Structures are given as structure tokens and as C-alpha cells.
Amino acid sequence: MKTPVYDYLVSYTNSKILRMHMPGHKGRRFENELSEIYRFDITEITGAGNLFEDSGIIAESEKNASVLFGTKATFYSVHGSTLCIQTMLALMKYENRTVIAVRNSHRAFLSACTLLDIDPIWVFPEYTDTIISGRTSLSDVEKVLRENPHACLYITSPDYLGAMADIKSLAELCHNYGAVLLVDNAHGACLPFYSKNLHPIALGADICCDSAHKMLPALTGAAYLHVANERYIPLVKEMMLLFASTSPSYLITCSLDLCNRYIDEHIRADLEASEKCIKELTDRLSEKYCLEYPAFEREPLHFTVNASKSGVSGRYLAQKLRENGTEYEFADDTYIVMLFSPVDTKDTYIKLTRILEGIEFEAEPLPYKKIYFPKPKKIMTVREAALSPHEEIPIDFAEGRICASINVPCPPAVPVIVSGELISQEGIAVMKSFGINTIKVVTENQKRK
Numbered sequence: 001m002k003t004p005v006y007d008y009l010v011s012y013t014n015s016k017i018l019r020m021h022m023p024g025h026k027g028r029r030f031e032n033e034l035s036e037i038y039r040f041d042i043t044e045i046t047g048a049g050n051l052f053e054d055s056g057i058i059a060e061s062e063k064n065a066s067v068l069f070g071t072k073a074t075f076y077s078v079h080g081s082t083l084c085i086q087t088m089l090a091l092m093k094y095e096n097r098t099v100i101a102v103r104n105s106h107r108a109f110l111s112a113c114t115l116l117d118i119d120p121i122w123v124f125p126e127y128t129d130t131i132i133s134g135r136t137s138l139s140d141v142e143k144v145l146r147e148n149p150h151a152c153l154y155i156t157s158p159d160y161l162g163a164m165a166d167i168k169s170l171a172e173l174c175h176n177y178g179a180v181l182l183v184d185n186a187h188g189a190c191l192p193f194y195s196k197n198l199h200p201i202a203l204g205a206d207i208c209c210d211s212a213h214k215m216l217p218a219l220t221g222a223a224y225l226h227v228a229n230e231r232y233i234p235l236v237k238e239m240m241l242l243f244a245s246t247s248p249s250y251l252i253t254c255s256l257d258l259c260n261r262y263i264d265e266h267i268r269a270d271l272e273a274s275e276k277c278i279k280e281l282t283d284r285l286s287e288k289y290c291l292e293y294p295a296f297e298r299e300p301l302h303f304t305v306n307a308s309k310s311g312v313s314g315r316y317l318a319q320k321l322r323e324n325g326t327e328y329e330f331a332d333d334t335y336i337v338m339l340f341s342p343v344d345t346k347d348t349y350i351k352l353t354r355i356l357e358g359i360e361f362e363a364e365p366l367p368y369k370k371i372y373f374p375k376p377k378k379i380m381t382v383r384e385a386a387l388s389p390h391e392e393i394p395i396d397f398a399e400g401r402i403c404a405s406i407n408v409p410c411p412p413a414v415p416v417i418v419s420g421e422l423i424s425q426e427g428i429a430v431m432k433s434f435g436i437n438t439i440k441v442v443t444e445n446q447k448r449k
Contacts, residue, residue, distance in 0.1 A: 001064055001264040004057040005257035008048060009040045009250065021045055022247075042250050051076060051248040052237045061257045068263050069192055069210075069226055071201050073233045075240070077209070077223040078252040081186040082108040083244055084209030084225040088154075088182045089116055090239040091207070091232050097180065098151040100144050102136050102165075105156055106184060107406050107413045114386040114405075114419065115243070121148065122418075127371040129308065129334050131430060132412045133161040133293070138169055145177040152180040157200070158187045160330060160412040161337060162302025163293055164198065171204025180229065183208035188299055189215045189224070190342060193267045194275070198297055201228045212259055215301060216267075217343050219255040270342035275300055277349040278340065284353050301340040303352075308334045311363030320359045326352065330411040332434060337411075373430060376421035380442070385420035390440045395431055398423045401441035408436065 019026045027039040042048060049056025058076065066074040077083040089112045092099055101109065101120040113120060123141055125134025136155065145151060153174050157165040167183060174181040183200035185191070189210035192199040200208040206229040212218035225240075227233055278300055282291055290309035307314035318331035321338075330337040338352065379402050380388070390404035403417040416434070417427045423439065431439065 001068075001261050002060075003257045003261050004060045004064075005049075005250070005254045008057050009042065009254055012042065012045075012048070013039045037251060040251060040254065043247060048250070051078070051253060052241055052244070054237070058253060061253075061260065064260045064264075065224060065256070066226075068260060069199065069201065069224065070197075071226040071228060072230050073227045073236070075225040075227070075236050076253055076256050077225055077240070077244075078221050078248045079223075079244055080213070080221050081106075081184065081209040081211045081223045082111075083240060084223055085109055085184060086112045086115065086243045087225060087236060087239045088207050088209065089113065089118060090242055091235060092152045092180065092182070093118060094235065094239070095180075096150070098148040099154060100141070100148060100151050100179075101154040102156065104132055104134065104159055104414050105154065106186070107408055107410070107415055109154065109184070110382060110386075110406050110415060110418060113382045117381070117383045119381045119383070119420075120154070121151075122375070123153075124373075124375060127373060129371060130161075130332075131371060131373060131416060132335075132414050133159045133163045135296075136165050136170070138166070138173060141170065142173055142177075145173065145179055149178065151177075152182055154182045154184070156184040156186075158185070158299040158302065160187070160414070161293060161304045161335060162187065162299040164188070164297040164299060166296040167198075167200050167203040167205060171200075171206075174206075175204070180206045182206065185209060186211035186223070187214055187302070190267070190271060190301060191299065193263065193271055194300070195272070201226050204228075207232060212256060215339070215341060216259050217255075217262055217341070218259040219252045221249065221252045222256050222259070224256070267342055271300075273346070274340060274342055274344065277344075277346055278303070281349050281353050285356055288357070301342070303338040303340060305336050305338075306334065307331075307336055312361045316361065317356075317359065321355065324355045324358075326355055371430065373416075373426055374424065376417055376424060376427060378420055379422055380420035382419045385442055388442045390442055392438050392440050395428055395437055395439050398428060398439050398441055399425050401439075404440040404442045407440060409434065 022043045025038045029035045044050045049058040085108050093116050099118050099120045103122050103124045125136050127134040171181045183205045185200050185208040208226050210224045212222040213220045290306040313333050314331040314336040317336045329339045386405045401423050403421050406415045408415050416431045
């Protein structure tokens with residue numbers, strides 16, 4: 001597959017042209033290791049195209065991505081899935097649609113709602129032992145769709161544990177009610193390339209985002225915005241420009257360009273090998289660790305251990321991994337998540353297997369704690385609360401106060417209480433379980449809705 005962005009950068013670098021333009025490093029090597037890549041870091045000069053134009057080398061590269069992912073159109077983001085989420089919601093705002101969202105959404109979704117003055121209607125998943133993940137009831141979604149005839153549904157799938165929703169059924173349900181399905185597929189960029197295509201676009205979603213940097217060999221900040229519904233294609237770049245920098249990174253764009261080549265030439269064989277290694281890993285560790293989680297499907301590269309059901313704390317496992325030279329993706333008392341990539345070698349799987357087998361603990365079945373989390377009472381809109389004067393107070397003194405701007409750890413970046421909601425004792429208990437000790441609340445003299 002051609003790599004038009006990369007090819008241009010190599011050609012420009014080799015041309016020895018006098019750079020009388022930005023950026024200020026002028027492509028020179030300095031006395032630091034990072035400057036090696038400066039020569040490929042340019043701006044929107046003649047021939048380099050522009051991320052927000054419909055022609056040129058970047059647009060050509062985006063068309064390559066569209067073919068690979070099987071979409072009507074694919075667009076690049078150098079601001080991660082955050083920019084893609086902002087763009088998706090801006091498109092919905094443009095059509096004046098009611099936004100229905102499944103509650104375990106990333107804080108980037110709430111930030112976009114604040115910017116766009118969107119007050120979402122929440123569908124709460126059926127929680128078990130965490131608010132990060134849960135089953136989404138089709139009947140609950142249908143009830144809200146029936147009550148809101150001009151709407152969209154926003155859902156995160158896979159979630160941080162790798163659990164996937166029934167996107168196919170949700171897409172059919174949305175379309176039956178004239179609604180649009182938006183999917184935060186940040187953790188699922190590999191899904192089109194397994195033997196069974198489980199990518200949201202293939203399953204009927206109208207628009208979705210993939211964070212290439214999470215699961216594919218691309219630089220941090222690299223993401224794809226995929227569109228299946230053709231009526232949105234002419235508007236995407238216009239909406240992106242509302243939020244994006246006017247100086248998008250060519251290095252990140254180039255990494256997406258090269259990622260396309262990797263997908264075209266290597267990913268299917270690599271994923272096939274990965275699945276075999278994951279099966280061997282699972283077979284070896286399933287007697288010691290609980291590796292099961294209720295979900296419609298699982299994203300295979302998410303290796304999630306239910307530590308609590310294994311008789312140990314996830315934070316203890318995290319500590320032991322670090323002691324053995326391994327950094328994990330996410331851990332709390334209940335779960336620990338480790339992410340593989342299709343570029344991991346068999347040695348990676350062998351090393352992790354040995355480390356996990358070697359961690360010593362006396363398995364003590366921990367008491368099952370089902371999440372008790374009643375729906376919080378909304379006092380102000382998301383935007384009103386997030387932009388109100390606020391104070392930060394200890395979480396133990398927050399009951400009865402209104403949540404202001406969201407500040408939750410990332411990962412998993414899933415808010416417990418949302419801006420504008422009344423903080424309850426149950427919410428406080430959940431937040432403390434995630435190590436959240438303070439919270440921003442609206443000052444008492446602010447007008448309540």
C-alpha cells in the first residue's frame with residue numbers, strides 16, 4: 001500500500017530545501033535524542049496538503065484507511081479519540097438531536113457536552129462489581145428511544161475491561177426509531193481484522209472513533225474517525241475545525257499513514273498469532289486467576305483479570321507486576337487490565353505468563369460487592385455546573401453538594417458523579433473505591449436549576 005504522507009516527508013527531507021517556514025527547529029538535529037525526528041516535522045507547506053482539506057496527500061492516505069476499515073469515509077485525528085468524540089457530538093448538535101448516552105462514558109464525552117451545551121439522557125448499564133463496565137439492556141435503550149424520537153445513542157464499546165456491547169442489535173434498534181448510533185471504539189481499532197469482523201461500522205454503527213495509538217503501532221494522539229452514514233461526510237472536517245489545532249502534527253499524521261501499511265501487509269497474520277498466544281496464556285493461567293467477565297463479546301487483546309474473584313486485590317497484582325519490571329494498563333481492587341498489541345512477540349506472552357504464575361498469594365475469596373449506585377439527582381445542566389465557580393473539598397464532606405467540573409483519574413476516566421448532579425453517600429463510596437479523595441463542587445451561592 002502507498003504511504004503518501006510518509007513518502008512526501010522523506011522526499012522533502014532529502015531535498016535539502018532551505019526551510020523558511022515553521023516550525024522553529026527547522027528540521028535540524030540538536031544535542032538531544034528527540035531531534036532525530038525533527039527533520040520529518042513540518043507544517044502545511046506547498047505539496048504537504050492539509051489535514052482539513054478534501055484533497056492532497058493526507059486525503060489520499062485517509063482514503064487508504066477507509067478501504068482498509070470498510071467505511072464510507074475515514075478521517076484522521078491527531079488529538080486522539082477526544083477530537084473524534086467532539087466531532088461526532090457536534091454533528092448531532094447540528095441536527096438538533098437529543099443525545100442518549102450509556103453511563104460508563106469517558107470524561108472526554110462530558111467535556112464535549114460542556115463545550116457544546118449538551119445535556120445527555122443517561123442509560124445506566126446493569127452493573128455487577130464495577131461502574132467501568134456493565135451490560136446495556138436493549139429494553140432500557142428502546143424505552144428512551146421511544147420517548148425521544150429525534151435522537152442519537154452514544155455508547156463505549158469495548159469498555160476499559162475489554163467488554164463489548166451488542167452493537168449489531170443496538171444499531172438495528174436505533175435505526176428502527178430513526179436514531180443515529182455513535183460508538184466510542186477507542187479500544188477496538190483491531191476489530192475489523194480478526195477472522196470475525198466485530199468493528200462497529202461493520203455491525204451497523206453510523207459513526208465511530210478508533211484510537212490507533214491504543215491498540216495499533218501509531219504515535220500517541222493518532223486516531224481514526226469512521227463514517228458509514230454518507231450524509232455526515234461533507235460536514236466532518238468543518239466540525240473538526242471547531243476544536244482542532246490549526247497546526248496539526250505531521251508526525252502523528254505520518255504514523256497513521258504508516259499504520260495503514262502495517263494493517264495492509266501484516267495485521268491479519270499478527271492477530272492470528274496473537275490469538276494463539278492469548279489462548280495459551282489463558283489456558284496456563286485460568287486455574288490460578290479468574291479471567292471471566294459477562295459481556296456480549298470480548299476484545300481479545302485486553303487481558304483482564306478479575307482479581308477479586310481470584311482471591312487477591314488487583315492493586316496487589318499491580319504492585320507485583322511493577323516489581324517484576326512490568327507496567328499494566330489499569331488496576332483497582334477488583335480488576336487489573338493488561339493490553340497486548342498485534343506487534344507483541346511470543347516472548348512477551350511467555351514473559352508475562354511466567355511473571356503471573358510466579359506471583360505468590362493465598363487465594364482468599366473476597367466478599368462479593370455488587371455495586372449499589374442509584375441514579376443521581378440532576379440539579380444543573382452539565383455545562384452550567386462545569387462552568388460555575390467551584391471549590392475543591394474532601395470527598396467525605398461532599399454529600400448533598402452539586403458536582404462541578406469532572407476530575408477523575410485516567411485510566412479509566414469514567415465519572416462516578418457527573419457535572420450538575422447531587423452527590424450522594426453511595427456515590428462517595430464508589431469514588432473512594434477508585435482512590436478519589438477530593439471533588440470539585442459548585443459553590444453554595446450559585447443558583448440551582
